[in-house]
Amino acid sequence: MFTxxxxxxxxxxxxxxxxxxxxxPLGALGQLENLAKQxxxxxxxxxxxxxxxxxxxxxxxxxxxxxHQIAQQNISIAPSDVTRQMVLNFLNCGAxxxxxxxxxxxxxxxxxxxxxxxxxxxxxTLSDNFYEQRLGAGINDISIKSAMDETQVKQGLLYGxxxxxDVINQGCNILLLGEMGIGNTSSAAAILxxxxxxxxxxxxxxxxxxxxxxxxxxxxxxxxxxxxxxxATVLSDPLYVLKELAGFEIxxxxxxILTAAEQGIALLIDGFIVTSAALIAVKINPNVRDxxxxxxxxxxxxxxxxxxxxxAKPLLNLDLRLGEGTGAALALPLLRAAASFYNDMASFESAxxxx
Amino acid sequence: MFTxxxxxxxxxxxxxxxxxxxxxPLGALGQLENLAKQxxxxxxxxxxxxxxxxxxxxxxxxxxxxxHQIAQQNISIAPSDVTRQMVLNFLNCGAxxxxxxxxxxxxxxxxxxxxxxxxxxxxxTLSDNFYEQRLGAGINDISIKSAMDETQVKQGLLYGxxxxxDVINQGCNILLLGEMGIGNTSSAAAILxxxxxxxxxxxxxxxxxxxxxxxxxxxxxxxxxxxxxxxATVLSDPLYVLKELAGFEIxxxxxxILTAAEQGIALLIDGFIVTSAALIAVKINPNVRDxxxxxxxxxxxxxxxxxxxxxAKPLLNLDLRLGEGTGAALALPLLRAAASFYNDMASFESAxxxx
Numbered sequence: 001m002f003t004x005x006x007x008x009x010x011x012x013x014x015x016x017x018x019x020x021x022x023x024x025p026l027g028a029l030g031q032l033e034n035l036a037k038q039x040x041x042x043x044x045x046x047x048x049x050x051x052x053x054x055x056x057x058x059x060x061x062x063x064x065x066x067x068h069q070i071a072q073q074n075i076s077i078a079p080s081d082v083t084r085q086m087v088l089n090f091l092n093c094g095a096x097x098x099x100x101x102x103x104x105x106x107x108x109x110x111x112x113x114x115x116x117x118x119x120x121x122x123x124x125t126l127s128d129n130f131y132e133q134r135l136g137a138g139i140n141d142i143s144i145k146s147a148m149d150e151t152q153v154k155q156g157l158l159y160g161x162x163x164x165x166d167v168i169n170q171g172c173n174i175l176l177l178g179e180m181g182i183g184n185t186s187s188a189a190a191i192l193x194x195x196x197x198x199x200x201x202x203x204x205x206x207x208x209x210x211x212x213x214x215x216x217x218x219x220x221x222x223x224x225x226x227x228x229x230x231x232a233t234v235l236s237d238p239l240y241v242l243k244e245l246a247g248f249e250i251x252x253x254x255x256x257i258l259t260a261a262e263q264g265i266a267l268l269i270d271g272f273i274v275t276s277a278a279l280i281a282v283k284i285n286p287n288v289r290d291x292x293x294x295x296x297x298x299x300x301x302x303x304x305x306x307x308x309x310x311x312a313k314p315l316l317n318l319d320l321r322l323g324e325g326t327g328a329a330l331a332l333p334l335l336r337a338a339a340s341f342y343n344d345m346a347s348f349e350s351a352x353x354x355x
Numbered sequence: 356m357f358t359x360x361x362x363x364x365x366x367x368x369x370x371x372x373x374x375x376x377x378x379x380p381l382g383a384l385g386q387l388e389n390l391a392k393q394x395x396x397x398x399x400x401x402x403x404x405x406x407x408x409x410x411x412x413x414x415x416x417x418x419x420x421x422x423h424q425i426a427q428q429n430i431s432i433a434p435s436d437v438t439r440q441m442v443l444n445f446l447n448c449g450a451x452x453x454x455x456x457x458x459x460x461x462x463x464x465x466x467x468x469x470x471x472x473x474x475x476x477x478x479x480t481l482s483d484n485f486y487e488q489r490l491g492a493g494i495n496d497i498s499i500k501s502a503m504d505e506t507q508v509k510q511g512l513l514y515g516x517x518x519x520x521d522v523i524n525q526g527c528n529i530l531l532l533g534e535m536g537i538g539n540t541s542s543a544a545a546i547l548x549x550x551x552x553x554x555x556x557x558x559x560x561x562x563x564x565x566x567x568x569x570x571x572x573x574x575x576x577x578x579x580x581x582x583x584x585x586x587a588t589v590l591s592d593p594l595y596v597l598k599e600l601a602g603f604e605i606x607x608x609x610x611x612i613l614t615a616a617e618q619g620i621a622l623l624i625d626g627f628i629v630t631s632a633a634l635i636a637v638k639i640n641p642n643v644r645d646x647x648x649x650x651x652x653x654x655x656x657x658x659x660x661x662x663x664x665x666x667a668k669p670l671l672n673l674d675l676r677l678g679e680g681t682g683a684a685l686a687l688p689l690l691r692a693a694a695s696f697y698n699d700m701a702s703f704e705s706a707x708x709x710x
Contacts, residue, residue, distance in 0.1 A: 022451070023441070023444055023449060023450055023451075024450075024451055024677050025432055025433075025563035025564045025676070025677065026564060027564070027676075028563055028564070028675065028676050028677040029451060029673075029675060029677060029681070030654060030673045030674030030675045030676065031673040031674050032673055032675070032685075077380055078380075078709070079709065081709055082708060082709060085706065085707060085708040085709065086378070086708065088706070088707070089378055089701055089706045089708060092701065092706065093699075094378060094699075094700060094701025094705065094706045095378055095379075095700065095701070095706075096377070096378075096379055096384060096696050096700055098699075098700075099692065099695040099696045099699050099700055100692050100695070100696070102695065102699075103688065103691040103692050103694075103695045104688060104691075104692070208380035208383055209380045209381060209382070209383070299385060315673070316671070317672065318384075318385045318386040318387055318670070318689075319385030319386050320383065320384060320385045320387070321380070321382075321383050321385065322379050322380065322383040322384060326384070329692075330387075330688070330689065330692055333458065333459060333685070333688040334673075334685065336458040336459075337454065337455050337458050337459070337684075337685055339458075340454040340455070340457065340458045341451050341454045341455070344448075344449075344453075344454050344457075345449060345450065345451055345453075345454055346444055346447065346449025346450070350449065351440065351443070351444045351447065351449050351450075352440060352443070353437060353440040353441065353444060354433070354434065354436055354437060354440065
């Protein structure tokens, strides 16, 4: 379904040379230099020489929303109704992600990947940026049974592919992903636990802020979900993990990530939930990793474990625990800054600075 | 010379209430919530109620440049000539700080606070944003004698006051500070060591990247500089510390910080050198602390020690070791994001989201 090339690193030493002749001490821009290198490599794929102009073109945030039946077991700070209410809040431009996309000049699209009740016709007209790509009315309770069936997995990947192909055709070359779904940290924690083979205490956290009683129930349910699985199949078949544990928003994000990598554009990955989608995308095809930029480390402790599995050093650490793509939107200016220093900073020679 | 009011915190609970009714879990925006609180408090000083519109108006970066005679002892990666060359690079828009100010829409001004050779008439016309505020041709070698005399300290504070008064009159309500000066981490390290009473190993670092031999010499020189001082006077008189250890760029930044606090606007503090100026400003008047936002933790280990003395948790940690104000410029979008969520995010009530 996806053909993803390993990134061509032929011009890495050329890029390093450009960075090292800029008017600054060697390596003095720290993590921003790695970011510039990665962006330049990604944007130099069709040539044997490094691009001289890295661009951040029409950066687009797609927020995928989906519901989780497991939320009926009182393991979230809010009922599933809130998923739908927040989708409307996104369309009315009232959520945190709307604010951050606005201040950082990021286009934003909202996808109903499978919330419990679809929007009414009138609600859908609130915004041109709403996409209805429903896979169902929320995934099944994963502590009891498979989240979805194989058809839904395939359709979910396809939906992700369609919308990302669309935004790339509109000129986007940096894709940002966000999500909304009451109960979806349970799916992400279960995915982590299935792959990491760590204890439930290490994989399950407070999400957006549940109490200790709810946390205990959440741990039991996630443990049950993972106990249902065939461990050999987990390791051999990422689509099985999607079918068993993923939310509708997660499966569509996996399709989105695979498509962006296939098309050779950079992805800015948000927090715990989006990273769980990235983890599965990398299991499907390890070449995906080259296209991933990790925006932030969330306040969810298990996120650190997930980032380590992906050998990722995120750009920000602001104790966020909101989701929606907020961490990714906040990190975008750093990509612009990295591109700008690579493109526009003087060299020692051009500036007449003696080394 | 400066009258700085303690910040009025009367409307803190009102601000907290506004933040807590936004459509997000309590505290879910982490450090951004503290930032929004601080900005709102600072901008609500002339009223008993919290402002409803936090603004980031004409954010302005002032880069102060000055030379250090101690650099003649081969303790930097570059000779003092580079300070002047980099000033020209700033005026030609070729430095990292130019790139980051451009991508993040920050006005930028450059001050010759006392580099070795002044710019020529022709060079000065390169930019309208150049200010000549020379206190001398570089400070004395602090390992041997006082950096400057009392008259220079007073004139330096005054210069800082004049330029900041000017930018505030032009509508700036967020001041960003940066610096350039070959050898100036030695001054900053000596200031830290004088106040922190920690070992030279804890206070002196690699700066922009010197080798271990140079580092050893640098440690000896900083130790000599601090050994010259009367410890009782250090603790009782911050102007004495300025006179003995500060660079011309540091003393002007202290004046700038005191003025911004006096005028009640927020300051975005950069790395090791700017933080040393902030430390002295807080010693002169502890009320200053309320107006300081710390942009980033630099790669210089001693910066952490300095930040701890100021009870500061910086926004970014990107392993930068460049100075120029680059960390502050990179952090500015987070202030815009904090203002935006405070101003524009829907409340649970307005969005019809059930808590």
